[in-house]
Each structure stands twice: as structure tokens, then as C-alpha cells.
Amino acid sequence: MEILNDYGIVLALLGAVLVALVPGIASAKGVSMGGIAGAGVITENPSLFGKILILQLLPGTQGIYGLLIAFITLSQIGVLGGSGDISFIKGFLYLAACMPMIIVGYTSCIRQTKASLASMNVVAKRPDQFGKAMIFPAMVETYAILALLISLLAVNGVGGLNI
Amino acid sequence: MKKLISSASSKNEMTDKQYLYAVSRIRFKEMALLGRADIEQLMNCKTEKDCLRYLSDKGWGREGQDESSEQLLTAEREKTWELMDELIDDMSVFHTFLYGNDYHNLKAAIKQAYKGIEDFNLYISNCTIEPKLIDQVVKEQDFSVLPEHMRKAAEEAYQIQLHTGDSQLCDIIIDKAALDAIYSKGKSSKNELLAQYVEIKVAVADINIAIRSVKTGKDEEFLKRALAECESLDIQKLIDSAKEGIESIYEYLSTTEYSDAVPALRKSSQAFECWCDNRIIEYIKPQKYNPFTLSPLVAYYLARENEIKTVRIILSGMRNDISDTVIRERLREMYV
Numbered sequence: 001m002e003i004l005n006d007y008g009i010v011l012a013l014l015g016a017v018l019v020a021l022v023p024g025i026a027s028a029k030g031v032s033m034g035g036i037a038g039a040g041v042i043t044e045n046p047s048l049f050g051k052i053l054i055l056q057l058l059p060g061t062q063g064i065y066g067l068l069i070a071f072i073t074l075s076q077i078g079v080l081g082g083s084g085d086i087s088f089i090k091g092f093l094y095l096a097a098c099m100p101m102i103i104v105g106y107t108s109c110i111r112q113t114k115a116s117l118a119s120m121n122v123v124a125k126r127p128d129q130f131g132k133a134m135i136f137p138a139m140v141e142t143y144a145i146l147a148l149l150i151s152l153l154a155v156n157g158v159g160g161l162n163i
Numbered sequence: 164m165k166k167l168i169s170s171a172s173s174k175n176e177m178t179d180k181q182y183l184y185a186v187s188r189i190r191f192k193e194m195a196l197l198g199r200a201d202i203e204q205l206m207n208c209k210t211e212k213d214c215l216r217y218l219s220d221k222g223w224g225r226e227g228q229d230e231s232s233e234q235l236l237t238a239e240r241e242k243t244w245e246l247m248d249e250l251i252d253d254m255s256v257f258h259t260f261l262y263g264n265d266y267h268n269l270k271a272a273i274k275q276a277y278k279g280i281e282d283f284n285l286y287i288s289n290c291t292i293e294p295k296l297i298d299q300v301v302k303e304q305d306f307s308v309l310p311e312h313m314r315k316a317a318e319e320a321y322q323i324q325l326h327t328g329d330s331q332l333c334d335i336i337i338d339k340a341a342l343d344a345i346y347s348k349g350k351s352s353k354n355e356l357l358a359q360y361v362e363i364k365v366a367v368a369d370i371n372i373a374i375r376s377v378k379t380g381k382d383e384e385f386l387k388r389a390l391a392e393c394e395s396l397d398i399q400k401l402i403d404s405a406k407e408g409i410e411s412i413y414e415y416l417s418t419t420e421y422s423d424a425v426p427a428l429r430k431s432s433q434a435f436e437c438w439c440d441n442r443i444i445e446y447i448k449p450q451k452y453n454p455f456t457l458s459p460l461v462a463y464y465l466a467r468e469n470e471i472k473t474v475r476i477i478l479s480g481m482r483n484d485i486s487d488t489v490i491r492e493r494l495r496e497m498y499v
Contacts (some may be wrong), residue, residue, distance in 0.1 A: 037183040037184060037186070038183065039184055040183065040188040041188075041190075042188025044192075068455055114454075114455075117183060118454045120187060120454070121190045124190040
């Protein structure tokens, strides 16, 4: 068990890396797709830039949430200060704590991108309906926020455990 | 010489893509499509000139040019292709709509070679193979440079025209090859809408051929040569029912997905044509809400074609003093 304890930090770091990587990749893809579709709208009506930009950026938030969880995890496991003495169980718990943001961050981002693109099509045809169109992708954000909350509480909670 | 042939065999990589930029732009373009209210406005115009003025105000035709009806419609078709060319990297996905023109040009080239005349006005310019190349191929009888789907039919049709002078048989061979090429291109496009479009296009052509063959007393052999295979119709059953008469064809169609076409077929060929166009519009309407894939682009193209056809009906109706009721009977459903 003592040998395994040497790898606790590895598991915790793996969680931090994945939570920064996975939602980050999804956000990059989502914002890129939004940019492509947005360019099409702007080609025809440049005055819609502001509205389109908001819709393009919506899938970008998951990457930020992932970064936040990664940052807190790194702070707690001793990579960015604090104690570096992480047992195997604790390392595993950090990894598990990152999981909601990794999985929900990725899936919600992909789905939010689709909703954003559909809303861009609405704005292209009916710019006056921007408010309503923005609500649809924004609703997907709820689940990313819930995952962020759980991961945040879990990472903080694991830090307080004496195992 | 082969360079003149568009890359018909190039991979359909674009069909797997999302066409995000293109679909966004198409959403804007859709707003400029003529709706039911515009068609009513056109119908309320007193003369063809008034119609042209209304269309010009809607942005139809080339700017600053005083165009005739035909020039205006040609300009609109050109604009659609220019837009598609701008939006789609690999235009081979749209070859489904151009194969018909290629085969028309082949027919024109064979007829010209047979009669020893040369008239480039008979060729349609919007195609996948340069008309010049087709003309050259027929003159030199070197059919190997043609795409595979056209090669065999071109050679056979040429030989029949040259040795028997049977223009009808020559046309049948080319028309069937065209339908086969359109069908296989649409089905292999991996795009559901294109696959649906070719299905209805070929089935409608088969129904038309079967009905015309009954009316003109053609035999089974003719039908076997003329009818193209498709999934929604059993060609053998269609041939069998055609042998028994027109009512038998209606009976057979009543058992297929084209059962609601029977009343239109009983009415007139124009009513059937109208039914076909309306059915295509019904198929494509859900694409107005689809933000991805090639389908909204295909739908826009078909909507534009439908729009141009409807405007042509109104303009020619006005020009020839056809009654309002008759014109209205032929008007198509609009996409928007």
C-alpha cells in the first residue's frame, strides 16, 4: 500500500490535466464551429456581429470551468503550493472529483454548440428574436454549471479529508 | 481532353461535413425567396411587363439591365449556381442536378453529327462536361474520354442513330442512361435529401414513360429499354400493368407510395407535373430548420428551381393571355 501511495499524486494530477484538457478541447471545437457559422451570417449582415459573438462564445465557458477546477486541484495537491503528500486513495478521490466536469463539460459543450448554431440561424433570419434564440443554448449551460459546482465542492471536500 | 471533364469521380468528402458557413448564408438567402404573397402579387399584375418590374424590384435579374423574361430567368439560375459554387468546395455533390444537361448535350451532339450540322446554341452550358468536348467526342467517335456512366450509352445511341436513323430509340437509350446516372449519383451521395430527390425524380419519369407508352401503343420491349430501376417502383409490375392499359397503371400506383398521384394523373399531365414538384417541396420544407449538412443547400437549390419554374408559368401565361384560373392550376407550392 505504501508503494501505491507514491502514485496518489499521479492520479490527482491526471484528474487536473484531464479536467483542463477535455472541456478545453470541446470548447475550442465549439467556438470554432460557432465562428465558421458566424462568419456566414456576418458575410450577409455585418451589423449582427455583436449578437453572433455572444452565441459563438457560449460553448467556450466549459473550457473556463475546466481550467478553474484544474487550478484548484493543482493548488490542493501541492503542484501550485500546499501539501504534496497525497495518498493513493486521496489521489483517486481527486480524480473522481474532477470527473463530473470532465464528462459533463465535454458533452454539454458539444450539445451547446449545436444549439448555438441553430440559434445563429434564427438570428440570421430574425435578428429581433435574439433574446429568445439565446435562451436555448444558455439552457444547456445549466448542466455545465451543475457539474462545475459538484466538482468544485468535491475537490475542496477531498482536500479536507484525512486519508 | 480529359481535363475538360469535371472531377465527377472525386470523393464525396464534403457530404460528411457540416457546411456551417454555407448554411448560415443560405438562411439569409432564403429570406429573398418568393413566398405565396409574392406569387399573388405577380398574379395581380396586369401585364408581363408589370411582372418583370415587380421581380426586378425584388432583386431579380442582373442590375442595370433591361432584360426579357427568358434572360431574367436565366440570370436567376446563373446566380443560384454562382452562389453554390461560392459556398461548396467540391461541386461534385451537385452533379446530380447537372447530369440531365450533360445527356441533353450528348443527344444534341449525336443529332448534329447525324444531320451534318453544327449549332452550338443547342447545347446547355451548365453541365459537368464541356459541350465542346462532347461535340468532339461524337465527331471523332472516341467515347473513351467520356465518364464511365455515359460511355456505353453514348456509343450505343450513336451507332443506332447512324445506322438506323431511329431518333426515338437513340433518345430512349440516352434518357435511360441519364436517369440511371442521376439515380446512382444521388443514392451514392450519402445525403438523405438527394437520395429522396432522385428516387422521386426517377419514379416520376418512369410513370410518365409508362403512361405515354400506353397512349402511343408501345410494346413491352420499348418499356424494358426505357424504364429506369428505382426502389419505390417495381418496374416489372409497371410494365405488366402498362400492357393491360392505363387503368391498370393507376391501379398499380394505388398500391405504391405514389397513390396520391393517381387523381392528378387522371386530371392531366400538367397536374401530375405539379403534384411532383409539390411533393419535392414537401420533402425539402423541414430543411428550413436544419442548421447543418448539405441538405439545406440542396433544399435551397430545389426551392430556387421551383421558384423559377413558377415565375416562368406566370410570365408565359400572361404573355399568351391564358386565363387566371388555368395559370393558378399550374402554380407550385412555395418553399417559404
